[in-house]
Amino acid sequence: MAVSPQRPLVAFLLLLVYCSSCGFSIPDPRQREALMRLEASMQTGGQVVLTDAEQRLDALLFKMKQEEMKGRDFPPAMHFFKARHLINKSPIFSLLQRMPKGGALHVHDLAMVSVEWLVKNVTYRPNCYMCFTDNRSLRFLFSSSWPKDLPHCSAWNLLENLRAKEVNTTDLDDSIMGNLTLFTHQDPESMYPTQDVVWDRFEQAFLAVMGLVRYAPVFRDYYYEGLTQFYMDNVMYLELRALLPEIYELDGSTHDTTWALKTYVEVTRQFKAEHPDFFGTRIIYTVHRGLDLSVMVGVVEEAMKLQRDFPGIMAGFDLVGREDSGRPLWYFREALSLPVEKGVTLPFFFHAGETDLEGTDVDQNLLDALLLNTSRIGHGFALVRHPVAKEMSRKKGVAVEVCPISNQVLKLVKDLRNHPAAALMSENHPMVISSDDPAMFGASGLSHDFYEAFVGFGGTSSHVGSLKQLAMNSIWYSSLNPKQQEDALALWQRRWDKFVSEIVHNGENGGKL
């Protein structure tokens, strides 16, 4: 039921309300009011009809926003690492945490669980080895015997032994934690002065996490914990971009891609059984865009097979890694055309336009993603500079997955009020809000990103209708089939109504929201 946003009568109204040949006239307050209403109706959620309770919630929210904008330190204008403690104290943020946000459609497998859990739970498990790479990153391995040295890494240390030597293990744990995330209490601008520096640290952190999560028992628990954290953040559905990496056991034996996928199926089933108001997860199989074309052909063939064998959980396929330094989609066109050539279904969910290198080959990814019939666009940061791609995305109802905090931390934009999605939101461009790699950025499931979008993109213009539509968009633009979307929407609606009535009841009675 992916619906493309409506612009009913906009052109007609514009013609009606002003006229370029009318010449000079005194501005009419009613005409002004009509144009302001027209503009308000064009934004995301601008045509959502609010119930009485929702209108009362909106009045509360409007007051909260005005307070928020008064402050000297406006969180969306600041780097998230510096703003987080302010956001965490914001009443709007508390409200967004409680709000049923629908689905998270752009989240990566290895960055869905807070690093506290990885350190405090996973690295305390037995047989956990760690080594220090030449470039100050960490690698991990679980093994029943002392493992062989890795290139460019120190000798392995058994973490149990390392910790036994320390009087106080807090510093060691903090140092490990700092290595698994970009989040820092230091000044992020000096710590990550350029895109190259921040992307290098970002990729190193993934490699560090990988050794922990690829261990079979952890793989299962990590995913379960991820579902828990998103569920606690009131996210009811996930489309997870997953590398489906080779999973290993303590004796060094390994499992193939299918094993990883089956594990996702099983754990999701278990989680849903325990949490009936969680709707589920679907998997977007991802590989790194650094591959050769010939290798990519094999991977796409594997993806088609997985899509055929696991149609329930498989949503489709995508490429990951930094666009600026990776190969453009057009380089892979032969591989990516295979499904169509063979008449096989393999939906695409391409990252595209996560760049500011305008006019380069990489910058064509947006158009190419659309020509390759992508179902959504990951990031689409550059979309506003590509009017043809933008129009295609709008007309075809190909939603942009906007990840504000990720774009800021990876240095595409500093002040989130200048995020191009602010313009997209002002004209109800198909979009969803997601968090990309919340663990890497020290963010929660979706709430921090919703905060940035709601407060930063919209100023006081966006309202409860915007929030409602963003949540509903995450179901409409999901890969779920129409019947599933209907069920998911019904489930979401029940939770939403409950949320609205609780907040309004507490808010109007002067109680804690």
Place this chain on the structure above:
Amino acid sequence: MAVSPQRPLVAFLLLLVYCSSCGFSIPDPRQREALMRLEASMQTGGQVVLTDAEQRLDALLFKMKQEEMKGRDFPPAMHFFKARHLINKSPIFSLLQRMPKGGALHVHDLAMVSVEWLVKNVTYRPNCYMCFTDNRSLRFLFSSSWPKDLPHCSAWNLLENLRAKEVNTTDLDDSIMGNLTLFTHQDPESMYPTQDVVWDRFEQAFLAVMGLVRYAPVFRDYYYEGLTQFYMDNVMYLELRALLPEIYELDGSTHDTTWALKTYVEVTRQFKAEHPDFFGTRIIYTVHRGLDLSVMVGVVEEAMKLQRDFPGIMAGFDLVGREDSGRPLWYFREALSLPVEKGVTLPFFFHAGETDLEGTDVDQNLLDALLLNTSRIGHGFALVRHPVAKEMSRKKGVAVEVCPISNQVLKLVKDLRNHPAAALMSENHPMVISSDDPAMFGASGLSHDFYEAFVGFGGTSSHVGSLKQLAMNSIWYSSLNPKQQEDALALWQRRWDKFVSEIVHNGENGGKL
């Protein structure tokens, strides 16, 4: 001859080249090529037909751009104060300096001349007094007798005496210079941490300059020097936003608004006589938006009178000062409706949307400027977040005066690739490039801002056609009448053709461009 940009056949071509119901198909390279060409044709200058010589210039420029984008430090991504020495070394910048850029349509009277000239020439004139304000700014006055103390300022010092006491006057001169501009060799981010701080320093610098420039002999020379500096930067026409302040003589006697305007007329005439390829100046009379409504009524009446009495030089009227802390246009609607009510012509050139306070009263200035029939929009930074105002500006051919360096220094945007005008330029929205207050930012006439727009907004997408159209836009969207526009365009075209042939000749012969 203000022409609104064309979008010929775009909708039709889009329909022709892709079709949302076609379903899946293998991307066709010809179709892709057609869409890329379509997108390229939609940008500013995308439909300019290049001569053979221009095409050869374009080939040179494209190579230069690719070199520029390879560098580790990409100037448009940096604060202009840190990037200036890099830009000054850039071959693209040298080329833009030599390029006939047409007119500068958004420049303020008190910030058109480099502060070096003010210090080295003006403050060395006899009878120049200076005092130090409580908030570390300076005030100046020329006087034949020792002047009375100002409130919140130290006792007056005769600059001759101050300098006589110094062994080396360089430090004193540097310190004065630093006070008259925002430009600094220190870290601009720490020096100006917030919009409030930078705007306060900005306004103080204007007050300091004011005392020097309001002195009758300096007023005349300052404007002549300003014309010289813009002329040397290959700008052939100016629309100057002028406060027309009370001008004083050495004995304390003063001249009225008319005197200032007449002086502009005379000096312009003299300058044109000496520089026949300079086209002229027109004045946009400006007052501060901090006024009361009743005072504004009087000012608008005065403006109508000036417009009637000096139709040759008077272009129209505008309000200045920080929008965020000033009164919104709607507050002044009674005063600003006077000309229409009385059937008197007074074109408006309103600053609007120089803000990131989305959804506030100030944020309505864009719509109100358009409803008040503004001829152009000063800045329009917030326009992309206002789809109705944006469409009206496009349909009515109301150009946005984009001042990239000003918006960066005044902290609306950090990385100029994210300037909203990049999106506007990708769809050929009516716009011109200007420099606002070049002396305050340490910028040249127009060339530094043209550099930021050409390299920063466009990446490698923009080309010699974009430059050509931006220059021609500055004539099309000027306040000149059709006959004058025709003459100005003919003059510009001669200079442009000469420029192109010289550059191509030198460039292709491996010589210095």
